[in-house]
Amino acid sequence: MSRSRRGGRPLWIVLVLLVLLHFYVRPRIWPGAGAPDFLLIALMVLSLRTRPGTAAVAGFLTGLVLDVLMPVRFGAGALSHTVVGFAAAWGRTVFFPDNLIVNGILFAVGTLVRNLLLLIASGSGVIGALSAFGPASLAQAATTALAGIAVTLAIRHRVDFRLDE
Amino acid sequence: MDRHTGRASTRRDTGIFLLCVTLSLLALLSPPSWNRGLAGGIRETALRPLIALQRFAEEGRTSRERLRVAIAERDSMAIELQNAAAIVAENARLRELLDLRSQIPETFLPADVLHQPLPTDGQTLLLGVGTNRGVRAYQPVIVGAGLVGVVVEASRSSSIAHTWANPEFRVSAVTDDGSVLGIVAPTNREGSGIPGLEFRGVAYRDTVPVGTRVVTSGLGGVYPNGLVIGWVTGVAREEIGWERVYALRPAVNLGVVSHVLLLPSVEPALGDSVP
Numbered sequence: 001m002s003r004s005r006r007g008g009r010p011l012w013i014v015l016v017l018l019v020l021l022h023f024y025v026r027p028r029i030w031p032g033a034g035a036p037d038f039l040l041i042a043l044m045v046l047s048l049r050t051r052p053g054t055a056a057v058a059g060f061l062t063g064l065v066l067d068v069l070m071p072v073r074f075g076a077g078a079l080s081h082t083v084v085g086f087a088a089a090w091g092r093t094v095f096f097p098d099n100l101i102v103n104g105i106l107f108a109v110g111t112l113v114r115n116l117l118l119l120i121a122s123g124s125g126v127i128g129a130l131s132a133f134g135p136a137s138l139a140q141a142a143t144t145a146l147a148g149i150a151v152t153l154a155i156r157h158r159v160d161f162r163l164d165e
Numbered sequence: 166m167d168r169h170t171g172r173a174s175t176r177r178d179t180g181i182f183l184l185c186v187t188l189s190l191l192a193l194l195s196p197p198s199w200n201r202g203l204a205g206g207i208r209e210t211a212l213r214p215l216i217a218l219q220r221f222a223e224e225g226r227t228s229r230e231r232l233r234v235a236i237a238e239r240d241s242m243a244i245e246l247q248n249a250a251a252i253v254a255e256n257a258r259l260r261e262l263l264d265l266r267s268q269i270p271e272t273f274l275p276a277d278v279l280h281q282p283l284p285t286d287g288q289t290l291l292l293g294v295g296t297n298r299g300v301r302a303y304q305p306v307i308v309g310a311g312l313v314g315v316v317v318e319a320s321r322s323s324s325i326a327h328t329w330a331n332p333e334f335r336v337s338a339v340t341d342d343g344s345v346l347g348i349v350a351p352t353n354r355e356g357s358g359i360p361g362l363e364f365r366g367v368a369y370r371d372t373v374p375v376g377t378r379v380v381t382s383g384l385g386g387v388y389p390n391g392l393v394i395g396w397v398t399g400v401a402r403e404e405i406g407w408e409r410v411y412a413l414r415p416a417v418n419l420g421v422v423s424h425v426l427l428l429p430s431v432e433p434a435l436g437d438s439v440p
Contacts, residue, residue: 023215026282027222033420037282053178060185067192068207069216071318071325072285074200075192082185086178115284121193122285123332127353137284 011049014155018042034139036147037111039066043081044110045151047088048103059085072122080117084110100149107148108141115140205320216279216323220293223277227423274298274427276306279323287360287419288331290314294427295322303387305428311393311416312336312381313425328419329394330360337384338364338394345371346382349394349413352401362395362413369404373397373411389428 022038030036043062047055063081067074088110116132124131131137192200208216277293280286294300296319306313306326314328327334330351338349347366364379377397383390395413402410 019215020218023219024222027219027280028226031223031226031280031423033282033286035282051174051178053181056178056182056185060189063189064207065212066281066283068204068212069279069291070281070283070285070289071200071204072288072331073193074195074197074204075189076285077283078192079186079189082182082189086182086185119284122288124285125353132284140282 011046011155014151015042015046018045018151030143033136034143036143037140038147040081040084040111040114040144041107041148041151043085044088044107044148045155047085048092048106050089052086052089055085055089056082059083076118076121079121080114083117084114087113100152103152104145104149108145111141111144112137201318204325205318208323209321213322216291216293219279220277223279223293223423227277231424272429273307274300274304276300276324276425276427278422278425280423287328289317290326290328290419290422290425292316292324292326292425292427293322295320295324297321300324300427301430303430305388305392305430306425307392307428308417308422308425310418311395312388313417313419313422315387316427326425329362329415329417330419336388336394337382338379339382339390340373341378341380345373347411349379352412360415360419362415363401364397364411364413365408367409367411369407369409371409373409375399379413387430 018038018041022042026035026038039062043055043059046058050058059081060078062085063076063078066077066081070077088106091106112132115137116129119129119132274294279291279293281291290306290313292300292306300316300319302316302319304316306315306328312329314326314331314334316324317327318325329336329349332351334351336349337346339346345367347364349362349364352361352363364373367373375397379394379397381388381390381392381394393416395415398412398414400409401412404410
């Protein structure tokens with residue numbers, strides 16, 4: 001395995017910016033339901049550029065952060081984000097992640113799957129888990145997809161940090 | 166990359182994934198008391214700067230609106246205070262005669278709510294104050310409209326509150342006129358996934374009209390009496406001959422709560438131990 005860089009800024013700067021967007025900009029502009037999840041975008045951006053194992057660890061750590069901040073059931077966030085991160089990294093070989101529209105769909109599906117798994121693991125029951133496809137969740141999937149596309153556009157030719165197989 | 170190296174990498178990735186899933190499941194299955202210590206430790210170390218950043222952002226967003234509301238409330242209060250002093254003194258004298266304690270504590274601690282963009286936001290809330298400001302477990306959390314929930318965990322600079330939408334939330338409640346007693350618990354309204362409240366344990370012989378206000382009864386030693394929980398919207402279901410369960414419209418919309426008040430524990434000893 002070799003690590004290649006085609007110039008530009010390293011990915012970690014983008015990830016730090018996304019974390020700042022999540023904890024500073026989002027609460028100022030859009031604190032309510034349906035707000036884009038910048039931590040999930042950071043996870044997906046990383047997952048689409050790294051190996052599945054790395055993405056799983058990144059997902060686990062992201063979920064752990066959210067479990068600490070909002071512990072309905074500790075471990076639910078870690079489990080859901082691990083699965084989403086691993087699946088996104090594994091799926092990039094299938095889903096042509098360089099296509100913007102496909103990227104947007106991946107962000108939206110990732111949000112919905114994360115929400116569904118999180119609700120199930122939190123013990124919300126089958127009926128409660130259906131709210132993963134409710135208006136707030138769908139709005140969040142849409143805004144996360146749009147924000148994810150914007151991030152992808154912004155970093156497309158500036159950041160390249162891919163672990164080649 | 167040759168085939169053997171590729172297979173080894175894939176096996177390693179799968180192994181790491183399974184390890185992460187196993188750790189997550191262990192966290193899910195471990196007792197809450199273990200998790201609380203770990204979560205509190207992480208909040209006070211690695212995540213402390215991020216929580217401070219979000220608190221700063223929340224304050225910045227709400228400061229202008231809060232100032233406007235505060236001025237309006239101050240003006241209203243100034244008018245009400247013209248008559249309040251005599252009524253308060255009379256109320257205190259009557260309560261003393263009847264040997265009743267104060268209905269709602271006079272001291273409180275304000276706190277910012279740090280929302281997270283998760284579907285479970287609203288079941289628990291991250292509050293921007295902690296033990297350094299005197300927060301303890303079991304402090305009731307309210308807003309002007311009514312009861313929000315209760316603090317379940319407090320670390321040095323932040324705390325976690327369970328709201329009325331949390332599946333573990335229960336509160337002893339009574340109708341406004343004190344005639345019907347029951348327990349209020351959360352529910353998924355009509356299977357929609359939208360959280361609502363139910364007034365349970367009402368004896369079959371009792372009837373509660375639609376629109377009746379339900380408040381905390383003060384029983385149980387966690388919540389003071391008189392905090393508004395919600396309004397009856399109808400009968401949710403009946404256990405024939407035994408009890409009626411009423412649906413409640415919650416007094417507080419958790420999605421828009423940005424600022425809450427923490428009341429002191431009714432029973433101070435409760436705050437010393439976390440369940």
